[in-house]
Amino acid sequence: MTGGIRLILDQIGHAWGDLTVLDGIALTAEPGEVMAIIGPSGCGKSTLLNIAGGLLSPSSGTVRIEGAIADDCLNPLTYIFQDFSLLPWRSAQANIELVLEDKLPKPVRADRVREVLALTGLTEFADAWPRELSGGMKQRVGIARALAVRPACLLMDEPLSALDAQTRDLLLDEFVTIIDRAQTTTIYVTPLLSGQ
Numbered sequence: 001m002t003g004g005i006r007l008i009l010d011q012i013g014h015a016w017g018d019l020t021v022l023d024g025i026a027l028t029a030e031p032g033e034v035m036a037i038i039g040p041s042g043c044g045k046s047t048l049l050n051i052a053g054g055l056l057s058p059s060s061g062t063v064r065i066e067g068a069i070a071d072d073c074l075n076p077l078t079y080i081f082q083d084f085s086l087l088p089w090r091s092a093q094a095n096i097e098l099v100l101e102d103k104l105p106k107p108v109r110a111d112r113v114r115e116v117l118a119l120t121g122l123t124e125f126a127d128a129w130p131r132e133l134s135g136g137m138k139q140r141v142g143i144a145r146a147l148a149v150r151p152a153c154l155l156m157d158e159p160l161s162a163l164d165a166q167t168r169d170l171l172l173d174e175f176v177t178i179i180d181r182a183q184t185t186t187i188y189v190t191p192l193l194s195g196q
Ligand SMILES: Nc1ncnc2c1ncn2[C@@H]1O[C@H](COP(=O)(O)OP(=O)(O)OP(=O)(O)O)[C@@H](O)[C@H]1O
Pocket: 016, 019, 021, 039, 040, 041, 042, 043, 044, 045, 046, 047, 048, 191
């Protein structure tokens, strides 16, 4: 996997209409660093993450990426979503393969899918439909799909909050191991330190 990039948010401000949500936010996620953004509901975490990922233009300030993006990186920035966002009519492996279509030749694609399924402990569930998977397994497909593009930076918006407390704790441990192995710059949005 890649060594990651430096993601710099410089004096970010954002207003939704009259409501100023972010003001003068500055942060730098170093290559390979895992950074958590913690705060109560409505404080602007998703707004900030969406700005970091280029999904939303800030009212003020700039987002910069520094460092070389590895040749095998298919998408510099990628997301893991709170609600998993899997296509119900595609199997686990087909959901992952979707993000690789048009980017890799078919045999290489199959190898890559196998690799991330193994990394997330889902090899035996490659052909399972999303409805046959538990919440934790669905989110592991979400992680596998995000890692399949060998991102330089991984953005996660409360990826565990839809899960029960036990699954959350288990998956949090796995998350730490997987992200550590992938050496990807990571921003993790969470309302509480426990990973909720
Ligand atoms: N598209 C939008 N239009 C108008 N206001 C918005 C929009 N998105 C967010 N807001 C407002 O901005 C504020 C911050 O929202 P945001 O979604 O960033 O919070 P959050 O910290 O991610 O909360 P949560 O933990 O509940 O997900 C809230 O007051 C919200 O109502």
